[in-house]
Amino acid sequence: MVTCKGSLDPPDQPLIPIEEAAASHRGMLKRHIGVLTNSLESDETVYKKQVANTCEVKRKMGKWREELDYECKELKFLLERERDEIDNDLLIEENDVEEKLIENGKQISYHMFRLNILLSKIEEKCLQTDEDLLTGIERIHNGYGNLETPAVFSCELPKEIFTLPPHYLGLHKMIRIFQVDLTLDPETAHLSLIISRDRKSVTYCTADGLPNPQALTSSPAVLSSEGFDAGRHFWQVEIRGTGDCFLGVCKESILRNTLRSPSPSNGCWQYQQKTNVLHIFCAGQHKIGVFLDYELGEVSFYNLKSRSFLDGFRDTFTEKLMPYFSIGLSSESLTIRVK
Incomplete structure (x- = not known):
């Protein structure tokens, strides 16, 4: 019998x-062999998955590049339109200033003409004899005293006649993807508010009568009929008239008939827009965009005319949120329209 002993x-x-x-x-x-085979099979599975992931990454990157190309084209279109509008405003401003400068130049030229005539008369008068000098001297003195130098038109242009919008790309995407259609809930409206028949507009007016038990009576406010407990949502608000208005979101369970001012501590996140100040620049009309990202806990506000960021809040949302619209008590005439 052959025997052996292994080195191990x-x-x-x-x-x-x-x-x-x-x-x-x-x-x-x-x-x-079994262990290595299983390991090889596992590695082959991972390898195939990584190959698939590589293809998926390329696919997603290709899709994002297409979206980027689309957004850039949209941005280019918007900027070109903005450029045309600004160029038109510049032309109007240029023509207006030029017209006023020409008119002011004519006034100054005519004044110089009168000065030259009067100067010639005075020089001629000084050379006359005493008797001739005293004849009609009152007309000379009256002519000199009645000369009024025309005001000089100031052609100083504004330091910043336009600003290119810095948030076109992101804001345009918000509007295109997350825009929602809102209607106002008359059941939540304060007694001093009039809701339009299409439930898109609310106007402030003073009124007497029994209070609405569902109203947010701490201020003339109304909620949207639609609320959100997830996702991202964007809506537009058009403001006309003069006065203060408050825009934002609040918890569905916000206390009714309370004198407490709306604030994040009692479940209301809002932005105050003083339209009586903006009336000078916007002829009583202003547009605000409101963006809610429920999962991130963010509410942000945008000036839709300049496409610029106004303000924003961050918090943790745990219940349904309702778009909130309020008008200041001191406002005499203010209309809010949701889109």
């Missing part, structure tokens, strides 16, 4: 037949 066996291990040793090692090798 302990020193005191007795010699065993070759057949038995071979069988033992063959079993170990088969177990290695």
